[in-house]
Structure formats: C-alpha cells, structure tokens
Amino acid sequence: MSTARKGKNMSYAQRRQAQARQTERNILQAALTLMRERGFDKVSIRDICKQAGITTGAFYHHFPSKESLLNKGFAPLDDYMEAALRGHEADEPAERLGHILSAYARFMEEEGGELTGRYYVRRITDPTTQSMDSSRYTLRAMVECFRQAQREGILASGRSPEWVADFCYRHFRGVVIDWVLHNYSYRLLPKMEEDYQLFTGFFQKTAAKERT
Structure with missing residues (x-):
C-alpha cells in the first residue's frame, strides 16, 4: 500500500474516531441534562436519543445500557x-x-x-x-x-x-x-x-x- 493511500486511510479513521467521540459526548450531555431535570428513573433511552438527535441503534453502539452512562458521566x-x-x-x-x-x-x-x-x-x-x-x-x-x-x-x-x-x-x-x-x-x-x-x-x- 502506498504512503499516500495510508495517509488517506489514517485521515478517514481519525475523522471516524472524532465523530464517534462527538456522538458519545452528545449522548452523555443529553442524558445528564434530562436526568438532572426529571430524575434517573423517569428518563428512557428513547428520551435520550430524541434529545441527542440519534437513533437507538447509535445509542447502543456506544453504551450497552442507560446505567452504563453513569461511569462515563x-x-x-x-x-x-x-x-x-x-x-x-x-x-x-x-x-x-x-x-x-x-x-x-x-x-x-x-x-x-x-x-x-x-x-x-x-x-x-x-x-x-x-x-x-x-x-x-x-x-x-x-x-x-x-x-x-x-x-x-x-x-x-x-x-x-x-x-x-x-x-x-x-x-x-x-x-x-x-x-x-x-x-x-x-x-x-x-x-x-x-x-x-x-x-x-x-x-x-x-x-x-x-x-x-
């Protein structure tokens, strides 16, 4: 594989990683905002996804459960x-x-x-x-x-x-x-x-x- 091709692939990988980190931050921010307003039990994953502007599939790509948000939060x-x-x-x-x-x-x-x-x-x-x-x-x-x-x-x-x-x-x-x-x-x-x-x-x- 040429050096130019490697550089292009690395740039793409870096962009994907940056997008993933931003999506994770958006999910966390949406979840914490809602949980502070309503309480943990009254916030659903669907609520979090709507607030963050993502699909439930995207949520589960980053977090296995609502509870797992706490460590990251x-x-x-x-x-x-x-x-x-x-x-x-x-x-x-x-x-x-x-x-x-x-x-x-x-x-x-x-x-x-x-x-x-x-x-x-x-x-x-x-x-x-x-x-x-x-x-x-x-x-x-x-x-x-x-x-x-x-x-x-x-x-x-x-x-x-x-x-x-x-x-x-x-x-x-x-x-x-x-x-x-x-x-x-x-x-x-x-x-x-x-x-x-x-x-x-x-x-x-x-x-x-x-x-x-």
Missing part, C-alpha cells in the same frame, strides 16, 4: 478538577488541598445528589470496578500536595504522602456518600470545608499558624 471530573486548580500550582500545599476539596464538592453538587448516588451504587455493585484508581487526576493532585509538604519538611504525619492522600480521599468520598444517604439535605461544600479544618493538622506550619 463522571469521567469529566478529572478535567473539571484540573481546570479548577489551574493558577493554584504555586499555592502552599494546605491551600491547594483546600482548592481540591472545594472543587470536588462543587462538581458533585452540580451533578446532583441522585446521579451521584446512582454512580456510587454502580461502583459498589460492579465487581470489576476498582475501589480507587491511583491514575485519576484528583488523587494524583492530592498526593502531590503531600509530597510537596514532605519536601518542605511540613508533613506532620509519619506516614508516606501516598498514604495520607489515600486516607484523605477515602474520608471525603465518604462525606459525599453520607450526603447522598441523607438525601442531599445539607450543602456538601460547607461540610467539606468544615471537615477540611481537621486535616490541616497534617501540615505542621499550618497548624502552628492557626495556634498563634
């Missing part, structure tokens, strides 16, 4: 967190951790309590789902906060930065689940910010400043 969390932290790279570790947790809470509140609850139920009941993916941006950003604190000699815990980040992440994920279990009866962001004050003790300088 929360995938933008990494991009959301990265955008929220942009411009805070030079902040002190304790301040940057506060920004991470605030952005995490805002994302969950914007997604809505019902969808967040459905997402966690799916993760808990799916045996192939990892409890925590260390490659995800949110956890990596938290690890880097504590690594910087360790480099600066202000990490109070005798544990590794990875252990402390994992501990914090598990706690605040638990706060989100508690929020869902209480039927979203309280604001998540203020609760996160309140609990965060307990975790500033991991930073020696921060704790010292607060006592003075």
